[in-house]
Amino acid sequence: MSDPVVAAKKDAGIRAANMVEDGMIVGLGTGSTVFFAMERLGERIKTEGLRILGVPTSNQTAMRAEEYGIPLTTLTLHPVLDLAIDGADQVDPKKQMIKGRGAAHLREKVVADAAKQFVVVIDSGKEVTGLDAAVPIEVLPFAYGSVAKKLRELGGEPVMREGVKKDGPVISDNGNYVVDCAFGAIADPAGLEAAINRIPGVLGNGIFAAMTAKTVVIVGGKR
Template sequence: MDEKARALAAAKSAAGFQAADMVEDGMVIGLGTGSTVYYMIERLSARVREGLHVTGVPTSFQTAMRAREYAIPLTTLDDHPIIDMAIDGADEVDPHLNLIKGRGAAMTREKCVAAAAFQFIVVVDEAKVVSRFAAPVPVEILPFAVTPAMAQLRGLGCRPVIREGVKKDGPVITDNGNFIVDCTFPSIADPAGLEKAMAEIPGVVESGLFCGYANKITVIVGNEKGIKKITSADIVP
């Protein structure tokens, strides 16, 4: 592992471990998807072996498989429509604690779980904290409606591209059986307005913009030396 990769792994590990240590006995928690969250699952598994009682709601098939591998008990939103805490990663975090998520194509389930949680813990390395969004916004779309939906997305000012699979010919298929369209914008001046506009397009299931969660978000930012936390109290009006 080169120095850059080692530093990134250390940052992700620091953030993920800190999030796992925030979990309290008896909690039902949302288990997000992504590499930083997997460090959290690793640490959470160690705490379960030490006697912590916790139940997880996975946001993807991949996370469910990882949690079972680490012997973390699982449940669903059917059984627990309100949960104590959701822990997840993000592609980017802006100064108002808006998020872009969906690099792992799991943002629809991630948003359902985040909405159900009293607390939303977001774990990232420091490169994900940005002054202004620049990452593509993933959008989950019904295959039946992908062409007209993409036309309307273009009308919002983006360049939409259907995400292609790796080691698979054709589009990425989400855990819900839909396509992912990555939307690149020259700039995003109003993330909340854009999230609303995307949601109004017929055929769009969900977008990767997570706005309006600032009051319950704690962002844990990892780096080589440790972590720092950002909450709504740190937002400059």
């Protein structure tokens, strides 16, 4: 019997990929649900002759795109994207979300911001009534100590993300540290997102609360 969570992720990914139209420039997020969308896009390229260009948010996504036959481009050549497809770790009823378990949230936010439409693919387990997960924060290594102090002053509990198959901290594709900071229940996601970003040395954080107007959330298994 198939895993219902995997089935939901695949359903969400396929539905998002089917929204892509010929000639589009598409932002490609990072994570298992997005990879189902990329797999479907690869199928459409082969069977329908779909012509698209993708902008990957991580090295892992770029490698997967090459595997699926999706041609890639850059934000330098295409600073405005038609659509971006990405996953999320938590999504609330206002379409505010926390992202970053894959440590690609900084590039993901840049790509989502550049897109006319932001399509978020999730399974129902990612739906929450309020955001309360630890917030991933990308930090300039030089500034780690001062950033951690400022995060504690905001009421957070910062923890350096450690590698699983290597000793030491996780290093993002941009060469920076990733800090996971627990704040408990987040009453004002937009306010906290802005406050974290104001800390010198913070390059970006995983709260996505500023682009809900252009966000479409696809929950796998639901219509």
